[in-house]
Amino acid sequence: MKINLNHKIFLIILVSCCIFSQAVAQQTDSRFVETEYSAGKIVPNYTKIFPSSSVQQAITISIGKQNVDTTNWGKYYRFPETGLSFFASNLGNNKVFGNQFSVLPFIRFKVLNQNKPVYIKLALGVTYFTTHFDSITNNENFSNGSPFTWGFQAMLYKTIYQKDNFNIKLVGGYSHHSNGHTQIPNFGLNSALFGISAQWKKDEKANLTNEKSNDINQESSLNNYFINYREGLGFHELGATDFPVGGDKKLVYTSSLSFGLLFNNHIKWKTGFSYRYYEHYYDYIQKNNIAAFKDNPEWSASNIYFFTGVEFLMNHISIDIEGGLNLYKPFYKTFNNDFQKDKNAAYQLKKWFNARLGLNYYVVNTLKSPTHNVFLGAHINANFGQADFTEFSTGYVYSF
Known part of the structure; x- marks a missing residue:
């Protein structure tokens, strides 16, 4: 697309x-x-x-x-x-x-x-x-x-x-x-x-x-637990930080499920797993007929990672910070060889670690401790510290 x-x-x-x-x-x-x-x-x-x-x-x-x-x-x-x-x-x-x-x-x-x-x-x-x-x-x-x-x-x-x-x-x-x-x-x-x-x-x-x-007494107390489900839609260009210029912009699809703890009604700690599918990766595999990936290009264009993160809640808004460990991202080696060309530590850090930073807007005021809540988010995603794509998402939270 x-x-x-x-x-x-x-x-x-x-x-x-x-x-x-x-x-x-x-x-x-x-x-x-x-x-x-x-x-x-x-x-x-x-x-x-x-x-x-x-x-x-x-x-x-x-x-x-x-x-x-x-x-x-x-x-x-x-x-x-x-x-x-x-x-x-x-x-x-x-x-x-x-x-x-x-x-x-x-x-x-x-x-x-x-x-x-x-x-x-x-x-x-x-x-x-x-x-x-x-x-x-x-x-x-x-x-x-x-x-x-x-x-x-x-x-x-x-x-x-x-x-x-x-x-x-x-x-x-x-x-x-x-x-x-x-x-x-x-x-x-x-x-x-x-x-x-x-x-x-x-x-x-x-x-x-x-x-x-x-x-102010800042003693920490556990309020409740929650399950968080999110669907994200991102977009980016395929390439290194500086080339190729003028390429197509295509989508990155994300599904994410996490479990977490809410402290003092103001700080969320969460951990879970996310799945991503990169349109650019799939199209590149198909266009170049890459032997290692051609048997299952959809799966080869995918990314599965484990993550942990924290949210700072302020009524309807949260500042959302996540860090992740890539468990499966087979195309990244080809991407690096053909575009980014990182070596040694720089390559390993971007291959294994990702980050996510942005804002969430909750429909129901989080101070009310609702059992059910939905949210909209806007985030920038990165391979370690290097930008990967911009993303908009929506999600659901069940607290118990």
Whole structure:
């Protein structure tokens, strides 16, 4: 099956991200606006001649809320801040990299309770680049092959001044953007950024809540067990990170079954098995009449793996992280020999290990501990740390 990648796919991601930012802020809260300036450099991540660039500069405007409800998920996670960040950056080389604009739903946790606390901010959303790889007009940019990508940021904040409803923080962290192997080339664009932020809060509730967070008891308790079933539909191009360019986009089908434990009504630990079928693998086997696989090309284009993962629940939303061990993926050796050409440890790690990161939206508020629940998900999947495909999924959870 051949599909065309278009902007509608990334509009789905954007809408999902906006739902995330709203759903995690349903309780009593304190609003804020924060402006941030940061500067840094693109970090080269491939061995080809990496394009030169000057200082990267960025402006971020964040609109959010601090959950100050003492009865629900906000208390469990020490009253985190949630919201939307609008990130605009010049990447230091207008011809090759251009500018980037991101919409990033975020959650920010307090990690050190001090008079001037330390926070960590995690953000996942969608990014638009004004320029990307083109075989004629921009053949130096192997970082990004498409105008729209996933965007991820992990930033550390240290408060250096606070008074009443105003504070100033120093900022430093990591910014990563990748299209999830949906359009080659896709090495991804990584940046190290450092800067300063200024935050204005609507009222004093958040400051009072910060003081209460020191008294939270985080003892772990097992609430119940659950069974999770999921069907996923992903898409990608066949090839290495940098070639071939302009290939077809085809589907990856996933069925997954897992069993897990729910702790404190807020953290899920799960383990199970997944089955994947790659259209690209099947078509490549058929087209090239590969002797080792031709007797059963459907099975040879399959992948079975064992996985374990954790979900952090926040009402209707969860941050979902999984790591897997491939038990059966016979085509990967051929894929590596013909395309990726990794050797030694790099080959073994990508052959045996996979990863999955994204967001789930639950129809029924997870705080209600429903027996039956259904969810929608958007994830990026990887061979170890290298993007494999972007996936949308739906699933069912039975708790007991």
